[in-house]
Amino acid sequence: MSAQKAKNISAVPIDGFSNIRITSTWTFLQSVDWSEPWLIGLLVFHLLCFVFTIFTCKYYRLQIFHFLLMVTMVYSAEYLNEVAAMNWRSFSKFQYFDSKGMFISLVYSVPLLLNTVIIVAVWVKRTFSTMTELKTLQLKRKAARENSKKTQ
Numbered sequence: 570m571s572a573q574k575a576k577n578i579s580a581v582p583i584d585g586f587s588n589i590r591i592t593s594t595w596t597f598l599q600s601v602d603w604s605e606p607w608l609i610g611l612l613v614f615h616l617l618c619f620v621f622t623i624f625t626c627k628y629y630r631l632q633i634f635h636f637l638l639m640v641t642m643v644y645s646a647e648y649l650n651e652v653a654a655m656n657w658r659s660f661s662k663f664q665y666f667d668s669k670g671m672f673i674s675l676v677y678s679v680p681l682l683l684n685t686v687i688i689v690a691v692w693v694k695r696t697f698s699t700m701t702e703l704k705t706l707q708l709k710r711k712a713a714r715e716n717s718k719k720t721q
Contacts, residue, residue: 615680622684639681
């Protein structure tokens with residue numbers, strides 16, 4: 570039993586940067602060298618996307634454009650991962666771009682998808698609000714019609 574356990578532990582990859590056994594998403598993210606300039610730029614990009622998402626809540630058409638742009642960026646993540654895997658030496662110290670796309674999904678796609686979820690939540694809230702206003706107006710008109718019939 571202990572030989573099997575030792576075999577299983579040795580099968581878990583060890584990160585080359587920090588020598589941490591990668592057993593979860595959290596340890597995977599801990600193993601990333603976040604001081605690399607391109608990763609700092611990516612984090613700034615995601616922060617700007619989030620701020621833009623929040624500031625465009627009142628501008629429906631601009632938010633539609635922002636939503637479609639982010640969805641397109643997530644859709645292109647697979648291609649971006651392939652290009653980055655071929656050219657990682659030109660901008661990074663380590664090869665983060667695996668064939669399954671774990672890294673690009675976690676640090677690129679997930680933050681963009683969280684922004685799109687925020688946008689969809691704003692749209693759902695706006696839709697519910699509009700439906701509530703519409704129903705209120707319908708009930709007021711119905712009550713006004715009934716009052717006018719009673720007075721005649």
